[in-house]
Amino acid sequence: MNETNIDKPIIRLINLTRRYKVGPNVVEAVAGIDLEIAAGEFVALMGASGSGKSTLLNLLGGLDTPSSGEVWVGEVNLATAKRNILDQHRQHTVGFVFQSFNLLSTRTALENVEMPMLLVGERAAARRTRAHELLAQIGLAQRSDHLPNALSGGEQQRVAIARALANNPLILLADEPTGNLDSKNGAEVMRILRSLNQERGLTLIVVTHDPAVAAYADRVVRLLDGKIVEISMNAAPTIEAVPPITPVMSQLQEASV
Ligand SMILES: Nc1ncnc2c1ncn2[C@@H]1O[C@H](COP(=O)(O)OP(=O)(O)OP(=O)(O)O)[C@@H](O)[C@H]1O
Ligand SMILES: [Mg+2]
Numbered sequence: 491m492n493e494t495n496i497d498k499p500i501i502r503l504i505n506l507t508r509r510y511k512v513g514p515n516v517v518e519a520v521a522g523i524d525l526e527i528a529a530g531e532f533v534a535l536m537g538a539s540g541s542g543k544s545t546l547l548n549l550l551g552g553l554d555t556p557s558s559g560e561v562w563v564g565e566v567n568l569a570t571a572k573r574n575i576l577d578q579h580r581q582h583t584v585g586f587v588f589q590s591f592n593l594l595s596t597r598t599a600l601e602n603v604e605m606p607m608l609l610v611g612e613r614a615a616a617r618r619t620r621a622h623e624l625l626a627q628i629g630l631a632q633r634s635d636h637l638p639n640a641l642s643g644g645e646q647q648r649v650a651i652a653r654a655l656a657n658n659p660l661i662l663l664a665d666e667p668t669g670n671l672d673s674k675n676g677a678e679v680m681r682i683l684r685s686l687n688q689e690r691g692l693t694l695i696v697v698t699h700d701p702a703v704a705a706y707a708d709r710v711v712r713l714l715d716g717k718i719v720e721i722s723m724n725a726a727p728t729i730e731a732v733p734p735i736t737p738v739m740s741q742l743q744e745a746s747v
Pocket of ligand 2: 543544547665
């Protein structure tokens with residue numbers, strides 16, 4: 491974790507609430523959450539199915555709008571932000587990783603990684619160069635021309651991580667990133683995420699049902715019925731020795747300065 495940033499919250503949630511109307515009923519998916527997350531922190535979000543984890547992640551990502559309360563990310567309150575500010579947030583401030591990878595099936599690994607850069611108008615040559623670098627950094631240089639269905643699940647999720655990093659976000663939001671992977675590939679994905687956190691100071695919020703995944707985090711936040719019911723610090727998060735992506739991640743940092 492980046493010691494210089496640790497006291498500065500990058501995320502501040504104030505009485506955050508998201509209600510859904512389902513017929514005559516109202517579901518409070520997120521029911522008055524107050525939480526601060528420091529820049530460079532790695533937080534695991536846990537809780538039973540339906541406890542509001544994905545809803546909370548979507549609110550943080552600017553993919554959903556709160557019913558009430560505030561979602562501060564840096565100096566921006568997403569609850570009241572204008573559309574262009576929300577676009578900026580989704581395209582530059584956060585990166586998303588999903589359980590089911592969500593790669594475009596007719597595009598190669600390289601083209602998938604290029605996509606977020608294409609959407610913000612990055613030039614073709616710069617896109618290609620950076621996508622090649624990102625794939626090399628996660629050990630998939632040899633797979634850049636493969637379509638997703640010619641990649642293993644673990645490889646697809648690594649491509650999805652590279653794609654999430656394309657526009658150099660401050661925060662990575664991952665919704666059960668290891669949920670579709672076996673334990674070996676799941677551990678590989680977590681090792682990469684933890685390295686990104688340590689090497690780049692990337693703030694990480696990872697939803698998981700798996701205690702072995704939560705063990706990588708600095709702090710575990712547990713939800714029940716849309717509320718925080720427990721916050722615990724991990725005194726000794728899982729950190730594997732000598733992460734192989736360390737040298738390339740420092741190059742990435744230099745390239746993005
Ligand atoms: N678009 C929606 N319309 C109505 N209700 C919704 C909607 N999205 C979520 N909910 C409800 O809000 C609650 C929280 O859902 P959410 O998807 O955030 O849970 P979760 O903790 O991510 O669960 P899981 O572990 O199964 O992914 C659930 O009761 C769900 O049914
Ligand atoms: Mg969910």
